[in-house]
Amino acid sequence: MVNAPGAGPVSAGTVRSVLPQLGGIAYGGDYNPEQWPESTWAQDIRLMTEAGVNLVTVGVFSWTRLQPGPGELTAGWLDRVLDLLAGAGIKADLATATASPPAWLVAAHPEILPVTADGTRLSFGSRQHYCPSSPAYREAAADLAGRLAGRYADHPAVAMWHIGNEYGCHVPACYCETSARAFRRWLQAQYGELDKLNDAWGGAVWSQDYTSWEQVQPPRVTPTFGNPGQRLDFARFSSDELLACYTAEREVLTARSPGKPVTTNFMGFFRPVDQFRWAARMDAVSVDNYQDPADPEAHVFSAMVCDLTRSVGGGRPWLLMEQAPSAVNWRAVNLPKAPGQYRALSLQAVARGADAVLSFQWRAAATGAERFHSGMVPHAGTDSRVWREVVSLGAELRRLAPVAGHPVRAQAAVLFDWENWWALESDSHPSSSLRLTDLVGELYRPLLQGGVNADFAHPESDLSGYRLILVPALYLVTGAGAENVRRFVADGGTALITFFSGIVDPHDRVRLGGYPEPWRDLLGLRIEELAPLPDGAAVRLEGPAAPVADTAPAGAAPAGAAPAGAVGRLWQDVIELRGADPLLTFGEGYLDGQPAATRHDYGQGTAFYLGTLPDRTTLGRLVGQACRDAGVPLWTGLPPGVEAVRRGGYLFLISHLDRPVELDLGAKRLDLLTGVRVGPRVLLPQREILVLDTEGGPPPRSAG
Numbered sequence: 001m002v003n004a005p006g007a008g009p010v011s012a013g014t015v016r017s018v019l020p021q022l023g024g025i026a027y028g029g030d031y032n033p034e035q036w037p038e039s040t041w042a043q044d045i046r047l048m049t050e051a052g053v054n055l056v057t058v059g060v061f062s063w064t065r066l067q068p069g070p071g072e073l074t075a076g077w078l079d080r081v082l083d084l085l086a087g088a089g090i091k092a093d094l095a096t097a098t099a100s101p102p103a104w105l106v107a108a109h110p111e112i113l114p115v116t117a118d119g120t121r122l123s124f125g126s127r128q129h130y131c132p133s134s135p136a137y138r139e140a141a142a143d144l145a146g147r148l149a150g151r152y153a154d155h156p157a158v159a160m161w162h163i164g165n166e167y168g169c170h171v172p173a174c175y176c177e178t179s180a181r182a183f184r185r186w187l188q189a190q191y192g193e194l195d196k197l198n199d200a201w202g203g204a205v206w207s208q209d210y211t212s213w214e215q216v217q218p219p220r221v222t223p224t225f226g227n228p229g230q231r232l233d234f235a236r237f238s239s240d241e242l243l244a245c246y247t248a249e250r251e252v253l254t255a256r257s258p259g260k261p262v263t264t265n266f267m268g269f270f271r272p273v274d275q276f277r278w279a280a281r282m283d284a285v286s287v288d289n290y291q292d293p294a295d296p297e298a299h300v301f302s303a304m305v306c307d308l309t310r311s312v313g314g315g316r317p318w319l320l321m322e323q324a325p326s327a328v329n330w331r332a333v334n335l336p337k338a339p340g341q342y343r344a345l346s347l348q349a350v351a352r353g354a355d356a357v358l359s360f361q362w363r364a365a366a367t368g369a370e371r372f373h374s375g376m377v378p379h380a381g382t383d384s385r386v387w388r389e390v391v392s393l394g395a396e397l398r399r400l401a402p403v404a405g406h407p408v409r410a411q412a413a414v415l416f417d418w419e420n421w422w423a424l425e426s427d428s429h430p431s432s433s434l435r436l437t438d439l440v441g442e443l444y445r446p447l448l449q450g451g452v453n454a455d456f457a458h459p460e461s462d463l464s465g466y467r468l469i470l471v472p473a474l475y476l477v478t479g480a481g482a483e484n485v486r487r488f489v490a491d492g493g494t495a496l497i498t499f500f501s502g503i504v505d506p507h508d509r510v511r512l513g514g515y516p517e518p519w520r521d522l523l524g525l526r527i528e529e530l531a532p533l534p535d536g537a538a539v540r541l542e543g544p545a546a547p548v549a550d551t552a553p554a555g556a557a558p559a560g561a562a563p564a565g566a567v568g569r570l571w572q573d574v575i576e577l578r579g580a581d582p583l584l585t586f587g588e589g590y591l592d593g594q595p596a597a598t599r600h601d602y603g604q605g606t607a608f609y610l611g612t613l614p615d616r617t618t619l620g621r622l623v624g625q626a627c628r629d630a631g632v633p634l635w636t637g638l639p640p641g642v643e644a645v646r647r648g649g650y651l652f653l654i655s656h657l658d659r660p661v662e663l664d665l666g667a668k669r670l671d672l673l674t675g676v677r678v679g680p681r682v683l684l685p686q687r688e689i690l691v692l693d694t695e696g697g698p699p700p701r702s703a704g
């Protein structure tokens with residue numbers, strides 16, 4: 001049940017460009033020519049050439065046009081499309097087209113349609129309408145993948161394979177009878193004996209013991225809170241079932257089209273799919289990243305998605321498979337991207353390790369549910385802002401060719417685990433307002449703000465390449481994961497662990513004796529009670545009576561002193577100090593005067609603990625202190641909204657601001673985008689970007 005640990009930081013020489021034959025960064029988008037008259041195809045190719053497009057994802061939802069009935073493959077149109085692409089030197093990421101089963105297949109096998117937890121069978125009429133456990137679906141999908149591989153394995157346009165689409169999107173799990181049987185088989189493989197399952201799930205509570213495997217069901221709708229162990233195992237099972245769909249197709253492809261990279265597009269922080277487990281079965285990891293232009297901090301979450309994608313792939317270059325060139329159609333209100341935002345967020349991906357910048361989709365649709373989703377060729381045609389930005393980004397990506405294949409090295413990591421996510425966001429908890437990705441974002445923001453490269457690391461992965469780990473709400477932790485964190489600190493690392501960490505075992509059973517049971521010695525404290533705060537409540541925080549000032553660099557505020565107006569939200573732990581020094585105390589209420597944040601020297605390293613969620617200024621200061629303790633250099637004075645990311649020997653400076661901003665580069669440097677030497681002081685116009693060659697020169701202004 002334990003995840004395949006992530007590969008941790010890449011070591012020198014292990015990275016290689018995703019598609020070395022492209023000789024640089026890939027550029028393009030989803031290409032759905034089957035939705036257009038053939039007369040537009042020649043224009044598509046001409047415009048792709050004009051924009052510098054060199055990779056398109058072909059036919060993701062084209063199953064019914066490829067196979068209008070059982071057996072036969074009507075691939076003439078696809079032959080012509082691929083030939084046109086090959087003639088123009090454009091590569092295809094060829095889809096297996098299996099994300100939306102055709103009407104004829106559903107009519108022949110209605111059991112393919114998935115069933116929700118309340119027993120509703122979903123209907124044909126949109127997309128991704130399949131039960132992941134359905135043998136009829138899996139067989140038909142593998143059959144189609146095999147026919148396509150047989151026909152196109154050696155086609156000169158086909159550079160890689162794209163299996164399915166966004167596994168788990170719309171239908172992350174199925175509760176039908178077929179899925180129930182598959183769940184039982186999965187449980188039998190995990191537990192062997194029913195007694196072990198009863199023990200793991202706490203069957204004695206609410207009279208939930210099973211006496212026969214046949215009685216065990218998926219966690220369908222129940223009168224009140226369902227069994228947490230059952231729900232956690234069903235989440236594991238559902239991720240594994242989707243993965244089995246993917247691997248069934250992958251096996252066919254690798255047998256019939258050996259040597260061609262295989263991918264499927266992840267969805268970033270998407271809870272149903274355990275990407276650490278999946279990425280191990282992918283030749284190249286890819287992601288769909290849809291920032292919300294209405295969010296002034298869209299770049300922060302977007303950066304997290306980029307770092308997560310790189311991290312699950314073990315540091316290898318990855319593909320930005322989809323983004324919107326401008327607006328999407330699926331939010332309540334869909335703002336277009338601001339001028340320059342498509343470019344800034346595309347180069348953010350490159351800075352954070354992407355070797356491909358693709359969009360959904362090439363040509364904005366005129367029909368169907370996505371007709372108001374932007375495309376690289378908008379409804380307005382080429383006389384449009386979007387098209388001009390598309391062409392200009394293509395030219396810039398060609399200039400960034402030297403960046404392709406370079407690794408992004410990180411000294412800091414945020415521990416992240418899907419099994420923890422599933423358990424943490426289960427119900428019947430002290431607070432349902434604790435959302436993991438929100439908390440991850442709060443801890444990640446100061447790293448981004450300080451220009452600190454960070455990975456996301458599985459708790460059981462090799463952490464020895466990092467100096468600092470942040471551990472947000474690692475509620476579920478295995479024995480191995482807990483020991484890994486302890487050893488990391490004992491060996492000289494710095495860890496910052498938050499509230500609601502180390503609480504339960506892999507079956508969501510509470511670890512007894514005072515929280516966090518595995519890390520009480522490490523943290524030098526014991527938590528007796530969990531006291532979450534009501535939504536919207538803020539509790540004053542104060543510095544300790546005697547500030548622990550010895551770790552602060554000259555000129556910095558005394559470590560641990562709470563900035564004026566400091567507050568804690570969301571959570572309070574009732575902390576008993578057992579060796580740790582308080583950095584912050586609660587300044588009012590039930591816990592007035594008791595520790596809210598602590599620091600403890602342990603072995604060769606240091607462990608910080610946060611017993612509440614401090615406001616952003618205070619949290620930024622604490623993360624900064626952890627960075628200094630860890631010896632992780634922080635870029636001080638980087639204006640908020642400006643990103644500084646190092647990839648190989650290049651420093652990307654990306655402004656996400658809609659106003660000019662002044663930067664001090666420390667020296668004159670060559671900008672790869674313009675070929676001009678700039679600095680040491682530069683006035684960066686709104687949403688402007690510099691890609692500086694930092695080899696040879698002194699490091700840009702930073703403080704460590």
Ligand code: GAL
Nearest residue numbers: 165166288290322328360373
């Ligand atoms: C993705 C999907 C694409 C397209 C896009 C629109 O979720 O993979 O096919 O629907 O969203 O934003």
Ligand code: ZN
Nearest residue numbers: 131174176179
């Ligand atoms: Zn099912």
